[in-house]
Amino acid sequence: MLIVKKFGGSSVADQECIFRVAERCIEDYRNGNEVIVVLSAMGDTTDQLIEKAKNITARPSKREMDMLLTTGEQVSVSLMAMAINSLGVPAVSLNAFQIRMHSTSAYGSARMKRVEAERIRHELDSKKIVVITGFQGINKYEDYSTLGRGGSDTTAVAIAAAMHADTCEIYTDVDGVYTADPRVVSNARKLDTISYDEMLELASLGAKVLHNRSVEMAKKYGVQLVVRSSMNREEGTVVKEVGKLEKMLISGVASDKNTSRISVIGIDDKPGVAFKIFNTLAKNNINVDIILQSVGREGTKDISFTVAQDDRDATLEVLEKNKEILTIQEISYEDNVAKISIVGAGMMSNPGVAAQMFEALFNANINISMISTSEVRITVLIDENDVERAMRAVHDGFGLAD
Amino acid sequence: MLIVKKFGGSSVADQECIFRVAERCIEDYRNGNEVIVVLSAMGDTTDQLIEKAKNITARPSKREMDMLLTTGEQVSVSLMAMAINSLGVPAVSLNAFQIRMHSTSAYGSARMKRVEAERIRHELDSKKIVVITGFQGINKYEDYSTLGRGGSDTTAVAIAAAMHADTCEIYTDVDGVYTADPRVVSNARKLDTISYDEMLELASLGAKVLHNRSVEMAKKYGVQLVVRSSMNREEGTVVKEVGKLEKMLISGVASDKNTSRISVIGIDDKPGVAFKIFNTLAKNNINVDIILQSVGREGTKDISFTVAQDDRDATLEVLEKNKEILTIQEISYEDNVAKISIVGAGMMSNPGVAAQMFEALFNANINISMISTSEVRITVLIDENDVERAMRAVHDGFGLAD
Numbered sequence: 001m002l003i004v005k006k007f008g009g010s011s012v013a014d015q016e017c018i019f020r021v022a023e024r025c026i027e028d029y030r031n032g033n034e035v036i037v038v039l040s041a042m043g044d045t046t047d048q049l050i051e052k053a054k055n056i057t058a059r060p061s062k063r064e065m066d067m068l069l070t071t072g073e074q075v076s077v078s079l080m081a082m083a084i085n086s087l088g089v090p091a092v093s094l095n096a097f098q099i100r101m102h103s104t105s106a107y108g109s110a111r112m113k114r115v116e117a118e119r120i121r122h123e124l125d126s127k128k129i130v131v132i133t134g135f136q137g138i139n140k141y142e143d144y145s146t147l148g149r150g151g152s153d154t155t156a157v158a159i160a161a162a163m164h165a166d167t168c169e170i171y172t173d174v175d176g177v178y179t180a181d182p183r184v185v186s187n188a189r190k191l192d193t194i195s196y197d198e199m200l201e202l203a204s205l206g207a208k209v210l211h212n213r214s215v216e217m218a219k220k221y222g223v224q225l226v227v228r229s230s231m232n233r234e235e236g237t238v239v240k241e242v243g244k245l246e247k248m249l250i251s252g253v254a255s256d257k258n259t260s261r262i263s264v265i266g267i268d269d270k271p272g273v274a275f276k277i278f279n280t281l282a283k284n285n286i287n288v289d290i291i292l293q294s295v296g297r298e299g300t301k302d303i304s305f306t307v308a309q310d311d312r313d314a315t316l317e318v319l320e321k322n323k324e325i326l327t328i329q330e331i332s333y334e335d336n337v338a339k340i341s342i343v344g345a346g347m348m349s350n351p352g353v354a355a356q357m358f359e360a361l362f363n364a365n366i367n368i369s370m371i372s373t374s375e376v377r378i379t380v381l382i383d384e385n386d387v388e389r390a391m392r393a394v395h396d397g398f399g400l401a402d
Numbered sequence: 403m404l405i406v407k408k409f410g411g412s413s414v415a416d417q418e419c420i421f422r423v424a425e426r427c428i429e430d431y432r433n434g435n436e437v438i439v440v441l442s443a444m445g446d447t448t449d450q451l452i453e454k455a456k457n458i459t460a461r462p463s464k465r466e467m468d469m470l471l472t473t474g475e476q477v478s479v480s481l482m483a484m485a486i487n488s489l490g491v492p493a494v495s496l497n498a499f500q501i502r503m504h505s506t507s508a509y510g511s512a513r514m515k516r517v518e519a520e521r522i523r524h525e526l527d528s529k530k531i532v533v534i535t536g537f538q539g540i541n542k543y544e545d546y547s548t549l550g551r552g553g554s555d556t557t558a559v560a561i562a563a564a565m566h567a568d569t570c571e572i573y574t575d576v577d578g579v580y581t582a583d584p585r586v587v588s589n590a591r592k593l594d595t596i597s598y599d600e601m602l603e604l605a606s607l608g609a610k611v612l613h614n615r616s617v618e619m620a621k622k623y624g625v626q627l628v629v630r631s632s633m634n635r636e637e638g639t640v641v642k643e644v645g646k647l648e649k650m651l652i653s654g655v656a657s658d659k660n661t662s663r664i665s666v667i668g669i670d671d672k673p674g675v676a677f678k679i680f681n682t683l684a685k686n687n688i689n690v691d692i693i694l695q696s697v698g699r700e701g702t703k704d705i706s707f708t709v710a711q712d713d714r715d716a717t718l719e720v721l722e723k724n725k726e727i728l729t730i731q732e733i734s735y736e737d738n739v740a741k742i743s744i745v746g747a748g749m750m751s752n753p754g755v756a757a758q759m760f761e762a763l764f765n766a767n768i769n770i771s772m773i774s775t776s777e778v779r780i781t782v783l784i785d786e787n788d789v790e791r792a793m794r795a796v797h798d799g800f801g802l803a804d
Contacts, residue, residue: 060484061483068476074476079458092465
């Protein structure tokens with residue numbers, strides 16, 4: 001088997017952690033597998049490097065920032081290769097230049113484009129464990145461009161795709177994907193498998209288990225992902241294409257408090273005005289989530305929508321700047337809201353799912369202010385203070401703890 | 403003018419130092435010059451990285467060590483580019499992969515082979531200050547191989563040669579090249595110019611101003627070097643091909659305490675034995691310096707020679723191991739010795755120079771135990787305790803303080 005294993009920064013934070021990971025890789029290697037390891041920067045190295053840059057200038061060039069940050073992973077991989085070597089197994093560390101990991105040019109938020117297989121294949125054929133820097137690519141200018149936080153997941157998937165790996169194991173601080181956050185819902189259950197689409201909805205909804213782009217890429221190239229803990233030997237959760245019969249009605253419940261509701265009030269009731277608003281926001285790279293349109297006073301319309309709380313100020317600024325052109329009379333916002341979502345590949349063919357969710361929330365006396373649905377997801381906006389109660393109510397309502 | 407400026411680790415040790423260097427580069431840039439800066443790793447970064455490796459394993463793979471160490475320079479150059487950018491001048495940092503700095507494969511002690519000019523030229527044409535990682539190259543395996551301590555000087559010269567730079571300024575903690583170490587000889591005088599050959603002899607004799615290989619390369623490619631202080635605006639010393647008329651009789655006096663004298667006693671007085679001894683040492687990478695052969699007891703020979711004190715144990719080990727084959731009866735060593743050398747391109751055509759040196763030492767009552775000469779250098783071995791006195795005696799004897 002060809003196995004790609006990805007470990008995050010906390011898994012290689014110190015000498016002890018590095019040897020724990022090294023031994024885990026060697027175990028697979030000694031069992032006759034080819035092993036590729038993808039690593040993030042050690043512990044809080046990235047934060048320390050950012051601090052260094054901020055000491056130089058408040059607004060460091062993004063291009064230079066990536067040149068700086070990529071050293072973090074290079075330190076991790078060289079130390080890991082040394083550790084594996086010292087345990088008697090040949091290993092080699094490689095960075096983005098050595099492998100030719102091509103990425104788009106956007107410094108700090110690049111996307112992986114293509115990984116060349118040649119060098120990695122050569123090293124695997126020489127019976128080495130190959131240790132690769134995550135998070136980084138080289139762009140068309142022959143410069144480093146980083147994938148943004150959590151991008152090492154995507155690196156691992158891109159390499160797994162390029163090398164036709166049998167499995168891509170993503171090591172985290174949790175055992176796998178749960179039906180809900182176990183810290184909130186005590187009887188949450190670990191899932192054995194989940195589909196790419198469900199995982200995508202969970203990731204984008206703040207389940208924080210996998211980097212979103214990595215799941216998209218895994219789906220596109222059919223890479224089997226396994227979410228496992230770096231602290232124990234539990235089997236973890238397999239993310240893969242799930243057959244029709246296997247599809248569960250509901251796989252999990254997720255919440256997201258990083259949400260603000262923005263309301264624009266009194267806009268002209270004419271075709272194209274709503275389009276203009278969302279087009280203006282999109283042009284400013286603001287991702288709009290749930291949208292609710294309602295009839296306002298005197299032939300006007302009101303529109304409410306949610307954005308990530310981090311984008312709230314930028315959103316308000318853009319709207320304020322374009323107030324006249326967008327015919328907005330008033331703008332307001334509310335931070336004290338949160339999203340609760342249920343995700344399940346089986347809900348497509350089961351029309352009663354939304355009603356069942358609303359009933360569970362109604363029974364718990366929780367008010368729903370906005371609703372949004374996709375093929376595999378139903379999301380409602382509620383008061384932030386109700387989140388934990390809502391999670392448990394919905395989790396129990398669908399019998400997920402069974 | 404195209405100016406290459408090289409700053410060592412202490413010149414970029416912290417934020418304040420980085421800005422001091424940045425301003426110095428910007429000054430040249432604003433005066434209409436093209437500016438390339440070559441940097442070492444910040445302060446004691448390299449030592450810290452070595453420490454990290456040693457925590458993993460006592461004998462880290464050299465290949466992985468270079469992968470680790472090269473991050474040090476990458477941090478320096480990215481921060482420097484940020485600093486220059488923040489002062490309003492465009493700058494770009496580049497590593498060995500981006501420039502294609504080709505080096506030999508010997509990890510930890512590689513030699514520069516060739517620097518490709520294209521990327522650097524492109525960035526200079528875009529009116530940027532170009533900030534380049536010293537100390538590193540990429541070898542034929544597409545791996546980093548470092549040039550060894552002090553190798554950033556060589557990087558700077560290699561880049562100056564490739565780019566046909568008008569001058570290559572090496573910034574150190576001294577004002578330039580002196581007729582003797584000013585800490586020992588208080589009336590030592592700074593030289594305005596010195597020839598490559600003289601500088602080479604001084605560098606190899608422990609003057610510690612320039613990395614030896616960098617001077618060799620500068621000579622080979624006719625790169626004009628300037629040794630200057632990073633702390634002040636003094637003109638420094640120019641190292642270049644010196645015309646016949648300019649040749650000074652003696653340029654300077656240097657000492658080197660890192661010396662051991664090894665004596666092998668009672669070897670067969672047959673042709674080829676001395677060759678065998680030094681051939682065996684050379685095969686073991688031991689550099690032998692002054693050699694003295696004398697007649698021993700009962701038709702045998704004694705040979706004494708000096709090695710760097712760091713090589714003393716290795717030398718004794720090699721000799722002990724080959725004692726029989728080399729027909730050695732006895733091996734002894736002495737650490738309490740030092741070399742004093744005078745260097746001057748003019749001495750070639752002046753036969754009385756050696757005598758003048760011996761006279762100065764004789765007058766100071768200093769005993770000479772071994773002598774070695776090259777075309778531009780005379781070296782004597784003396785008691786280590788006499789070094790400072792000998793330096794001053796020779797310096798005065800040649801009137802170098804004038």
